Amino acid sequence: xxxxxxxxxxxxxxxxxxxxxxxxxxxxxxxxxxxxxxxxxxxxxxxxxxxxxxxxxxxxxxxxxxxxxxxxxxxxxxxxxxxxxxxxxxxxxxxxxxxxxxxxxxxxxxxxxxxxxxxxxxxxxxxxxxxxxxxxxxxxxxxxxxxxxxxxxxxxxxxxxxxxxxxxxxxxxxxxxxxxxxxxxxxxxxxxxxxxxxxxxxxxxxxxxxxxxxxxxxxxxxxxxxxxxxxxxxxxxxxxxxxxxxxxxxxxxxxxxxxxxxxxxxxxxxxxxxxxxxxxxxxxxxxxxxxxxxxxxxxxxxxxxxxxxxxxxxxxxxxxxxxxxxxxxxxxxxxxxxxxxxxxxxxxxxxxxxxxxxxxxxxxxxxxxxxxxxxxxxxxxxxxxxxxxxxxxxxxxxxxxxxxxxxxxxxxxxxxxxxxxxxxxxxxxxxxxxxxxxxxxxxxxxxxxxxxxxxxxxxxxxxxxxxxxxxxxxxxxxxx
Amino acid sequence: xxxxxxxxxxxxxxxxxxxxxxxxxxxxxxxxxxxxxxxxxxxxxxxxxxxxxxxxxxxxxxxxxxxxxxxxxxxxxxxxxxxxxxxxxxxxxxxxxxxxxxxxxxxxxxxxxxxxxxxxxxxxxxxxxxxxxxxxxxxxxxxxxxxxxxxxxxxxxxxxxxxxxxxxxxxxxxxxxxxxxxxxxxxxxxxxxxxxxxxxxxxxxxxxxxxxxxxxxxxxxxxxxxxxxxxxxxxxxxxxxxxxxxxxxxxxxxxxxxxxxxxxxxxxxxxxxxxxxxxxxxxxxxxxxxxxxxxxxxxxxxxxxxxxxxxxxxxxxxxxxxxxxxxxxxxxxxxxxxxxxxxxxxxxxxxxxxxxxxxxxxxxxxxxxxxxxxxxxxxxxxx
Numbered sequence: 001x002x003x004x005x006x007x008x009x010x011x012x013x014x015x016x017x018x019x020x021x022x023x024x025x026x027x028x029x030x031x032x033x034x035x036x037x038x039x040x041x042x043x044x045x046x047x048x049x050x051x052x053x054x055x056x057x058x059x060x061x062x063x064x065x066x067x068x069x070x071x072x073x074x075x076x077x078x079x080x081x082x083x084x085x086x087x088x089x090x091x092x093x094x095x096x097x098x099x100x101x102x103x104x105x106x107x108x109x110x111x112x113x114x115x116x117x118x119x120x121x122x123x124x125x126x127x128x129x130x131x132x133x134x135x136x137x138x139x140x141x142x143x144x145x146x147x148x149x150x151x152x153x154x155x156x157x158x159x160x161x162x163x164x165x166x167x168x169x170x171x172x173x174x175x176x177x178x179x180x181x182x183x184x185x186x187x188x189x190x191x192x193x194x195x196x197x198x199x200x201x202x203x204x205x206x207x208x209x210x211x212x213x214x215x216x217x218x219x220x221x222x223x224x225x226x227x228x229x230x231x232x233x234x235x236x237x238x239x240x241x242x243x244x245x246x247x248x249x250x251x252x253x254x255x256x257x258x259x260x261x262x263x264x265x266x267x268x269x270x271x272x273x274x275x276x277x278x279x280x281x282x283x284x285x286x287x288x289x290x291x292x293x294x295x296x297x298x299x300x301x302x303x304x305x306x307x308x309x310x311x312x313x314x315x316x317x318x319x320x321x322x323x324x325x326x327x328x329x330x331x332x333x334x335x336x337x338x339x340x341x342x343x344x345x346x347x348x349x350x351x352x353x354x355x356x357x358x359x360x361x362x363x364x365x366x367x368x369x370x371x372x373x374x375x376x377x378x379x380x381x382x383x384x385x386x387x388x389x390x391x392x393x394x395x396x397x398x399x400x401x402x403x404x405x406x407x408x409x410x411x412x413x414x415x416x417x418x419x420x421x422x423x424x425x426x427x428x429x430x431x432x433x434x435x436x437x438x439x440x441x442x443x444x445x446x447x448x449x450x451x452x453x454x455x456x457x458x459x460x461x462x463x464x465x466x467x468x469x470x471x472x473x474x475x476x477x478x479x480x
Numbered sequence: 481x482x483x484x485x486x487x488x489x490x491x492x493x494x495x496x497x498x499x500x501x502x503x504x505x506x507x508x509x510x511x512x513x514x515x516x517x518x519x520x521x522x523x524x525x526x527x528x529x530x531x532x533x534x535x536x537x538x539x540x541x542x543x544x545x546x547x548x549x550x551x552x553x554x555x556x557x558x559x560x561x562x563x564x565x566x567x568x569x570x571x572x573x574x575x576x577x578x579x580x581x582x583x584x585x586x587x588x589x590x591x592x593x594x595x596x597x598x599x600x601x602x603x604x605x606x607x608x609x610x611x612x613x614x615x616x617x618x619x620x621x622x623x624x625x626x627x628x629x630x631x632x633x634x635x636x637x638x639x640x641x642x643x644x645x646x647x648x649x650x651x652x653x654x655x656x657x658x659x660x661x662x663x664x665x666x667x668x669x670x671x672x673x674x675x676x677x678x679x680x681x682x683x684x685x686x687x688x689x690x691x692x693x694x695x696x697x698x699x700x701x702x703x704x705x706x707x708x709x710x711x712x713x714x715x716x717x718x719x720x721x722x723x724x725x726x727x728x729x730x731x732x733x734x735x736x737x738x739x740x741x742x743x744x745x746x747x748x749x750x751x752x753x754x755x756x757x758x759x760x761x762x763x764x765x766x767x768x769x770x771x772x773x774x775x776x777x778x779x780x781x782x783x784x785x786x787x788x789x790x791x792x793x794x795x796x797x798x799x800x801x802x803x804x805x806x807x808x809x810x811x812x813x814x815x816x817x818x819x820x821x822x823x824x825x826x827x828x829x830x831x832x833x834x835x836x837x838x839x840x841x842x843x844x845x846x847x848x849x850x851x852x853x854x855x856x857x858x859x860x861x862x863x
Contacts, residue, residue: 081582082584083583083584083585085583089581089582092583092586093583093586096585096586096589097585304490304491304494305491306491306495307490307491310495310498316845317841320840320844320845321801321837321840321841321844322801322802322840323801324804324805324807324815325804325819325833325837325840328819328836329833329837332823333829333830333833333834335512336508336512336513336829337504337505337508337509337512338505338508339511340511340512340515413599417600417601417602419601420601420603421603421805423603423808431603431604431607435607435611438611447607447612448608448612448613451604451607451608451611451612452608454604455604455608458599458600458601458604459596459599462599462600
């Protein structure tokens with residue numbers, strides 16, 4: 001055994017240093033643990049300042065002793081490599097360990113130990129912990145807003161049905177795979193709209209629905225006899241023309257009655273709220289902002305100067321203003337721009353405003369993908385005789401969109417996180433409902449619980465979305 | 481025919497559509513305003529505003545004009561944005577570097593911070609700080625002094641005020657120091673490019689910015705004293721602090737949440753930037769004999785900044801725009817003062833919303849133009 005130099009731990013005295021170092025380190029951790037969990041102060045006899053820093057000093061000396069390179073012990077080398085590379089790192093590691101130990105008991109006691117779960121009135125919340133009773137009592141309001149209690153099954157049913165319909169893609173056989181895009185881009189949003197229109201709203205708020213159904217059925221039947229060359233233009237024009245024709249020239253009261261479902265009370269959009277409203281708004285904005293954004297991304301790269309400048313103007317305008325002013329605009333300025341008898345529902349105005357706003361961001365993200373494609377792709381597509389639309393639909397966009405999955409996912413995340421802003425126009429989703437509940441005289445003083453609850457919900461949603469986008473990115477990653 | 485219909489057609493259609501939509505809106509706006517008896521015009525800006533604003537950087541009360549109220553709101557917006565940008569940048573850079581640390585604990589701690597704060601809506605965070613966290617602070621009479629001079633209470637943060645004598649001389653000395661630093665930097669760069677000599681620019685700069693103001697204190701007649709806030713009793717249970725500078729809790733909550741939120745995005749930009757530098761660059765720099773500090777300063781950072789700056793600019797812009805959420809907690813920023821109170825009083829929706837939007841638009845464009853210029857300056861000059 002060679003001479004021990006305590007300022008220079010080395011391999012020859014490995015065991016001495018290892019035992020001494022680990023002992024000191026564990027003493028320091030134990031001190032903090034006891035202090036934090038049982039409020040015992042082992043070092044209380046020392047003067048205040050020293051007692052405060054003693055664990056840090058002990059732990060630091062301990063970590064210094066066990067910092068022996070190439071000790072031959074695998075675990076020790078790993079430990080040194082990961083948390084104990086030099087003095088600075090050792091202190092930071094210790095601080096983080098101590099902070100974690102110190103913060104566990106208060107958090108645990110606030111969340112669980114001292115918290116009250118039972119009961120349904122404020123009286124049970126006497127402890128120092130959180131009052132989850134408050135959340136329990138207000139749960140329906142946080143989830144459904146002012147939607148009548150007896151009608152909430154409509155929201156539940158719609159959401160479950162939409163979730164099931166949305167998961168069709170996972171079960172589709174190869175035969176139906178090619179129709180999935182059509183399904184998700186056109187049919188699914190339409191079904192979702194029907195559900196929300198019929199079930200959640202429960203009335204002909206937006207347009208006379210039965211005319212639309214009849215026009216669609218008639219035009220689809222006739223559509224079978226139209227030559228494929230004109231089919232696109234046919235479906236672009238005829239259904240709408242038919243709808244207008246039915247509505248303004250062939251007017252039957254019976255048709256309007258046909259469009260109404262009996263037995264469902266109409267719930268105005270002002271009463272919608274809570275988390276369900278967050279979902280509804282995010283869902284529709286997500287659906288609308290994508291095609292608009294794509295159109296403006298293509299417009300910004302278009303060869304026609306006028307179209308390009310209009311697209312640039314649109315994108316830069318929406319990107320330059322905060323969403324809150326856009327919502328202000330939709331609330332106070334937009335009605336001035338419409339004919340006096342033309343009424344658009346507040347929720348619809350909101351959805352339009354948010355969609356246009358996010359579309360500008362989506363457009364920039366997609367433009368990034370379009371710019372990242374090598375010119376050869378465009379030239380190859382053109383040399384095969386493809387026109388502008390065929391080239392973009394079959395060659396350019398599939399590759400460009402694949403590249404920008406993370407960017408689009410970020411934009412959608414931002415969209416979900418922006419939905420609470422609709423409080424500006426008086427719609428109350430979950431954060432708005434929290435602020436309302438907070439000012440209720442019977443439940444004063446529970447702001448913290450409410451915000452923590454909402455934060456957990458949003459965190460789960462956003463984290464799940466970001467992880468999903470990461471998986472998607474990995475799935476579609478192709479070597480280029 | 482000289483021109484091709486194929487080229488003109490789509491453009492013409494688009495322009496006609498845009499003109500039609502705008503025409504439709506303008507026509508309706510005119511009809512609506514005529515019906516409601518509102519006239520269009522910006523003349524109201526010079527009228528007396530007759531409302532008060534709680535917190536303003538310039539002198540303001542109800543007898544001032546609407547334009548002055550607009551300025552108050554704008555300055556408050558700029559104030560909170562600048563504070564937020566400074567804190568977010570410092571925090572973001574630290575966290576971004578910590579994300580790359582080989583230390584497992586630090587790395588995970590930084591990752592936890594980023595994942596935690598960026599997945600919660602900003603508005604929720606602002607509400608949390610304002611309505612839950614800052615409400616737990618002590619009342620003015622119970623507050624303990626921080627460092628003996630500052631008081632953090634439920635009514636805001638009270639810090640000592642600086643009372644200057646001959647402030648202009650002090651100001652000139654700082655300006656002189658900055659100009660001198662710019663000149664020295666320029667010379668040092670020239671020296672390095674022509675003769676390869678390195679000058680300790682950083683040390684000289686720090687020295688200059690300390691020494692010149694110090695001289696102004698010693699011989700320029702500049703005097704600085706502090707006015708410490710003092711507790712004053714208004715009624716039996718009502719206390720306030722007098723003297724010093726008071727920062728309202730709205731400002732604290734807003735600056736805190738904005739910077740904590742934006743710092744997560746800046747941290748990711750910094751991490752991506754530093755990771756984007758190839759290992760070969762560092763090895764090449766080390767192999768020609770540069771010290772680790774020189775590698776960082778001359779090779780890694782100039783390249784990393786090129787990757788970091790454009791997305792960080794976007795984050796600065798976002799922070800500035802997000803500061804408009806101030807309206808939710810009644811911090812008197814541009815949106816609350818102008819698009820809120822002033823709009824309610826005058827009813828001039830179109831004018832006020834358009835001015836507000838135009839202001840944000842010009843703020844954004846100013847920042848992005850400046851950053852584009854800077855970005856071009858440091859971009860690789862390819863031949």
